[in-house]
Amino acid sequence: MKELLEHIAYCIEYGKINIQSPFPPDMKGKKGADEYTKEALDAGVSPHKVLTEGLMVGMDKVGKKFRENKVFVPQVLMSAKAMNTAMEHLMPFFTSGDITPKGTFIIGTVFGDLHDIGKNLVAMMLKGNGWKVIDLGMDVAADKFLDTLHAHPDAVVGLSALLTTTMSNMQQIVERIREEKPSTLIAVGGAPVTKEFCDKIGADMYAPDPQGLLEELETAC
Amino acid sequence: MxxxxxxxxxxxxxxxxxxxxxxxxxxxxxxxxxxxxxxxxxxxxxxxxxxxxxxxxxxxxxxxxxxxxxxxxxxxxxxxxxxxxxxxxxxxxxxxxxxxxxxxxxxxxxxxxxxxxxxxxxxxxxxxxxxxxxxxxxxxxxxxxxxxxxxxxxxxxxxxxxxxxxxxxxxxxxxxxxxxxxxxxxxxxxxxxxxxxxxxxxxxxxxxxxxxxxxxxxxxxxxxxxxxxxxxxxxxxxxxxxxxxxxxxxxxxxxxxxxxxxxxxxxxxxxxxxxxxxxxxxxxxxxxxxxxxxxxxxxxxxxxxxxxxxxxxxxxxxxxxxxxxxxxxxxxxxxxxDPYHREFVKTLQAAPVIEEVQDLSERWQDDKVIIDVITLDASSCAPCQYMVEAMELASRPYGNKLQCNEFSIKNKEGLRMMKALGVKNVPVTVMDGEILFVSQIPPAREIEKAIQKKLAAKNLL
Structure with missing residues (x-):
């Protein structure tokens, strides 16, 4: 049983999706996250355990390697794809209540900004870490964040920006959220964003990478 | 250039x-x-x-x-x-x-x-x-x-x-x-x-x-x-x-x-x-x-x-x-x-921070005009040297009515004066506290005109 969880974690860490997947080359023809997750659930491993001791372990490892520049976007995307495949098997247990998400995270790239690679990586990492993620996409206005926030009042909001010029839009969204729902936790991130900027605009959390955000969320929530 | x-x-x-x-x-x-x-x-x-x-x-x-x-x-x-x-x-x-x-x-x-x-x-x-x-x-x-x-x-x-x-x-x-x-x-x-x-x-x-x-x-x-x-x-x-x-x-x-x-x-x-x-x-x-x-x-x-x-x-x-x-x-x-400007920035970078702003109110006098030339160091910066020489030459005919000083920002006194006068670049010529010529050495005619104006203001002509 422990071995199955280790296989899941390993497949996610190295982005092995399923038996058909040619990547990584040294695992060609071998089972992937898809098969091992199904096997673990069939063998009676609790869905919660599959999530926390399989998927999350793998994503945590890849998150750390990404932070240390040991792997890059393609490898993280492959890990995320493996994780999504495994997650398909777990979805019914989220719906039934057997697994409870750590919380809800509403994420989007702020209006005026059409860059989403960083935002997508954060969304994937959070999903793989047991968060329910509501991805509003790119070019998202304050109203859309607020509407979603009203439907999910306890959610944390994550704002992403790549352009220096859209950092001011980030500030406007933070101000609107503070006016209407002052207790909301707000995280900001993106290439030009700094901790100093986060403090200046009154956001609560900043991290330079997805793993850092996970750690911030662990402390704050 | x-x-x-x-x-x-x-x-x-x-x-x-x-x-x-x-x-x-x-x-x-x-x-x-x-x-x-x-x-x-x-x-x-x-x-x-x-x-x-x-x-x-x-x-x-x-x-x-x-x-x-x-x-x-x-x-x-x-x-x-x-x-x-x-x-x-x-x-x-x-x-x-x-x-x-x-x-x-x-x-x-x-x-x-x-x-x-x-x-x-x-x-x-x-x-x-x-x-x-x-x-x-x-x-x-x-x-x-x-x-x-x-x-x-x-x-x-x-x-x-x-x-x-x-x-x-x-x-x-x-x-x-x-x-x-x-x-x-x-x-x-x-x-x-x-x-x-x-x-x-x-x-x-x-x-x-x-x-x-x-x-x-x-x-x-x-x-x-x-x-x-x-x-x-x-x-x-x-x-x-x-x-x-x-x-x-x-x-x-x-x-x-x-x-x-x-x-x-x-x-x-x-x-x-x-x-x-x-x-x-x-x-x-x-x-x-x-x-x-x-x-x-x-x-x-x-x-x-x-x-x-x-x-x-x-x-x-x-x-x-x-x-x-x-x-x-x-x-x-x-x-x-501009190599001189680069040298100026380098000097300022290495210079001690001058916190206090020197009070210059006692410096200005009724019976003379004071010309301060702030330089990097007239001996190693050619434009600085020309500016100092140009001011000294223009002052000479007026004897005691003009006092011409050089302050190099390579020493503390010069840095203090620079801060007190609000100077941002060198070389610069300041007459009775007014910044007049920055970086460029003006033609003798213009220096003369500026001196005359300052002297006239004090009825010293």
Whole structure:
């Protein structure tokens, strides 16, 4: 049983999706996250355990390697794809209540900004870490964040920006959220964003990478 | 302007630096993109679609910043747009690609054929031809979208997974993008560009093995083609791409240019190893866009010191933020092109901080006019020496009615006086506390006029 969880974690860490997947080359023809997750659930491993001791372990490892520049976007995307495949098997247990998400995270790239690679990586990492993620996409206005926030009042909001010029839009969204729902936790991130900027605009959390955000969320929530 | 500068044109300076040959000073290339629109008071979306506006913007930048080289157009969406990607335009940024035809079921063979008349390519080439004629002594950079960034525009983030799951397809796409890059490079060279800059920021997102496998073959062939035509090439990357810098250098461009995410010293060493030139990495936002001129000057000096004098080209890390203050870029120009000003900044950097502002109220007197010349040090700075001499000469006929002093900022007394008088540059002449002549030595007639005016105000004539 422990071995199955280790296989899941390993497949996610190295982005092995399923038996058909040619990547990584040294695992060609071998089972992937898809098969091992199904096997673990069939063998009676609790869905919660599959999530926390399989998927999350793998994503945590890849998150750390990404932070240390040991792997890059393609490898993280492959890990995320493996994780999504495994997650398909777990979805019914989220719906039934057997697994409870750590919380809800509403994420989007702020209006005026059409860059989403960083935002997508954060969304994937959070999903793989047991968060329910509501991805509003790119070019998202304050109203859309607020509407979603009203439907999910306890959610944390994550704002992403790549352009220096859209950092001011980030500030406007933070101000609107503070006016209407002052207790909301707000995280900001993106290439030009700094901790100093986060403090200046009154956001609560900043991290330079997805793993850092996970750690911030662990402390704050 | 110093004597040295007159001996070498900007274009020659760039050509020599790119070949790691000695130059009279480090060349400077401001990456003016949408900032050109700011200079001619035009939003980015109009500017980048109008060759006359681009010509006017680049003209203005050349006039204001005295660069050695300059890009004609800095917009990494030109090729993508011509190949059918939809763009979302902005007033203060280059446009963004919002649709990826290859991700929407269109095949490579179905993409529109790229020709010199496609999309905004005529705008770019027309601007290049005219700027070439107007500025024969400046190195013109033709910027083309790097093949990996173009692949990402065309296929979206699918390309990342395609590299892992179906490498043959990824290779086919990269080969196609290489063809597009070669066409663009040829057209820019025919229109008169001296340097082909391949800008491939998305390579910052991949590992060295993927870079070597998918990007290196395409760009190496491109740089070979540019070299065969006796032109120069540069490989730009923005973002944290340190892992790929050695592989970029191995593609044999003449120059590798990077931004503030990568230490310049690392790139300098890599460039030395590969015997190529390198450039960068002035901080775009925190200093050039948001810093004071003093911070810009200090930062420029530090960057110049880190870059050294062999094969280094001073440039911002990437495309300048549209509203970068003009005075900040002029501050870069001052430090890079004026050795005395560089020495001044260096002296101030090393100087002790003077906290208190000296009270000068007792200094001014009714029976004389006091002339203070603040210098770097008249013995080692020629313009300082000429200014001191000019003031002494002009004062002589007035005897005790004038008192002429020199204060060198190389000592504390000079620094205190500089602060008290509110002086920002040297050499400078101050009469009775009023800053009158900055940097330039005025003609004797003007000095005389200023002295007469001051004396008349005290009824001493």
């Amino acid at each position: 110093s004597e040295n500068q007159e001996t070498m044109t900007g274009k020659t300076r760039i050509q020599m630096a790119m070949r790691r040959k000695k130059t009279d000073r480090v060349p400077w290339v401001p990456f003016v993109g949408v900032h050109g629109g700011y200079l001619v008071d035009m939003p980015a979306d109009d500017y980048l679609r109008d060759s006359n506006a681009i010509i006017a913007g680049v003209d203005k930048a050349i006039d204001l910043y005295q660069p050695d080289g300059i890009p004609v157009v800095f917009d990494l969406q030109v090729e993508a747009e011509a190949l059918g990607c939809h763009l979302q335009w902005a007033k203060d940024n280059p446009p963004a690609v919002v649709s990826h035809p290859l991700a929407d079921g269109i095949g490579i063979a179905d993409l529109p054929e790229l020709n010199p008349g496609s999309g905004r390519i005529p705008v770019c080439m027309e601007a290049t031809s005219i700027l070439r004629k107007k500025h024969p002594d400046i190195a013109l950079y033709g910027l083309i979208t790097g093949p990996f960034t173009l692949a990402l525009h065309l296929a979206g983030t699918n390309i990342f997974m395609q590299m892992m799951e179906s490498p043959d397809e990824a290779h086919t796409l990269m080969e196609y993008c290489h063809g597009i890059s070669c066409n663009m490079a040829s057209w820019y060279m025919e229109a008169g560009c001296d340097v082909i800059a391949v800008v491939d920021p998305m390579t910052s997102q991949i590992d060295p093995a993927s870079f070597e496998m998918f990007v290196a073959p395409a760009v190496t062939k491109l740089f070979d083609m540019v070299r065969d035509r006796n032109k120069l090439s540069s490989f730009f990357v923005c973002g944290f791409a340190q892992q790929n810098v050695p592989a970029m250098a191995a593609c044999k461009p003449n120059n590798v240019s990077i931004d503030e995410n990568i230490p310049l010293s690392f790139v300098r060493e890599t460039a030395e190893e590969h015997q190529i030139s390198f450039g960068g990495n002035l901080k775009l936002t925190s200093v050039l866009s948001m810093g004071s001129t003093k911070e810009v000057e200090m930062h420029t000096l530090e960057t110049l010191e880190e870059g050294g004098d062999t094969g280094f080209i001073l440039a911002p890390g990437c495309d300048l933020v549209m509203e970068t203050p003009i005075e900040n870029l002029q501050a870069v120009t001052r430090v890079v092109s």
